[in-house]
Amino acid sequence: MARELWKGNEALAEAAIRAGVDAFFGYPITPQTELLEYMARRMPELGRTFLQAESEIGAINMVYGAACAGARAMTSSSSPGISLMQEGLSYIAGSEVPCVLVDIMRGGPGLGNIQPGQADYFQLTRSAGHGDFHPLVLAPATVQEAVDLMTISFDLAFQYRTIVIIAGDGALGQMMEPVTLPPMRPPRQERPAWALTGVDGRQPNIITSLYLDADELEQVNLRLQAKLARIAAAEQRWECYLTDDADFLVVAFGTVARIARTAVRTARAAGIRAGLFRPISLWPFPAPALDQLAARVKGVVVAEMNAGQMVEDVRLIVRGRAPVRFLGRTGGVIPLPDEIASELTHMARIDAHANGDRG
Amino acid sequence: MTRGTVTIQSDRCKSCGLCIQACPQHVLAFAEEFNLRGYRPVQLDEREHHCTGCGVCALVCPDVVFTVYRQPLRRAA
């Protein structure tokens, strides 16, 4: 397969098309708009559905409708737009229909700006809407990984009848990198048994999230939670970089993880045995893998483009066995490798001091 | 002239009375007894007039309690 230079947003769009997306509904918002624009050109060429909705609320509810019909449906947006989609996401989760979202995160809160950010970590993993549910959240660090994750996202969504979110940021969406795209998969012709297709020869299919009876709704929730537990057990993804002998660990995802790799190399050049733990699935968080590392490292640095969100998960997993330091940049500021490296240096110095090495 | 009749699913009836008001033959009235839901359901009362099977009751009924039948009188003769 040829490697080609692709912009993140457009690569995501083409990967979704090759993964067999039937329908795209979206609303323009920087820094993801190229994804929508790409779909606007390509989907009609292929005889598939593209529609620019009146709002993100409209878009997510169109996705909901198309998903009810058994189609591979998706939308993409950026942080403020995802906030607007939370209503629909909750209904989609409650009705257990599959769909795929892309969130190219930007700086917040409010209108914020259009620079890269990671402050949707809580929104995506914890509070994608009211009620008890978690989408499956995948955070690529490269354009190639964005393509690879998008390629499997519809299968995951349909396998579990769940929401899959590709969580990138403005940097990933806008950058160009060489990628290998997957082969084209035809749109699915068959429809799942639960899909709304008309009652031809069978009892009606009903898709709803409404259960007025408390016991009945509790049963629905228990079933949903059991499904989420299966996803949590089976769908953890992460990458370790130089962690085998690491004394000090950087935990970072997405764009920040790329910077952290450089910081790890810088620290190693200075004689600090550093490594990188990169969660790829933000929900489910790869807790057991980090737990094993946390049992033997001397310190953990968590770096994020937010005021400290994933660090809460990390602290819960480390459970005081090693000190956890947080480096956060907000407002669209991207941390520099040296900032992360100096956190590692600082941590190593404190550790040496505590162990009586006053050099 | 045609002769008609209706069958009534009494336990669906909510005693709204829209059919009684609408019936051009005045052959519908509330029953004395109550149905399972605690309403006095509508019933056919042909002491003074006869049902023609016009179907107006079924048209106005919000609870779909009526099934309507019709029989040409000449055939009944």
Added chain:
Amino acid sequence: MTTMVMEREAPTLTATPWELVYQRPAALTDLPTHYCPGCSHGAIHRMVAEVIDELGIRERTIGVAPVGCAVFAYKYFNLDSCEAAHGRAPAMATGLKRVRPDRIVFTYQGDGDLASIGGNEILHAALRGEQITVIFVNNAVYGMTGGQMAPTTIAGMKTTSSPMGRDVLTQGYPIHIPELLAPMPGVAYAVRRSMHAVAEMRKVKKAIRMAFQAQLQGVGFSIVEILGACPTNWHVSPTDALDYIRDRMLPEYPVGDFKVDARLRD
């Protein structure tokens, strides 16, 4: 649910056979509705189901239920159906129809759902000329939540959230949906009908039929606004509610055809 059905026996007393002239439509389930006595929803559901049966489209029709009193419409229609978020039924129907253009897709919405929280969704579905059918029931109040003011509440009408009567200077004016949508080029059929009398109800059903016909012919977006009774929240008897529609609702909301595409045929 167990329902004892005290059916009179079908008359078979004479030698000549009785003709069945009316029975429950196949597009309705057997489930008794939760609607209050005299509520128009039941009869409007039934008419929609009759039209679906008469057009022979039950096997390929998909319904979208609203949030409001008709929230359980999906239980009453014997069809594939789904439950939308409040006001979003036109967007959901858009998604369904766009990926299954060979299916008949309709929404069933109340006035709070369609004209208030779902204003943007209905406006843009109409602007796009979505090939969907919208059954819009206007009873001038939020019924399910207990009779609050709706965007369609008429001036001076007392509701639980306009206890002194709707003051248009502070609470705004009633909205006229089919008049608003009719000028849009994508709209093929936009009419208002009323449930207050037998003759008017026959016209309601005809309009529902035309609205589905518009979709079958693919000529554009179709909507029927139906003035319906809410005896409970109007605090009147079911029969007086019909007079209420005639005397209070009709002056504000005249029945009429605001758009009938020339290509549309019955």
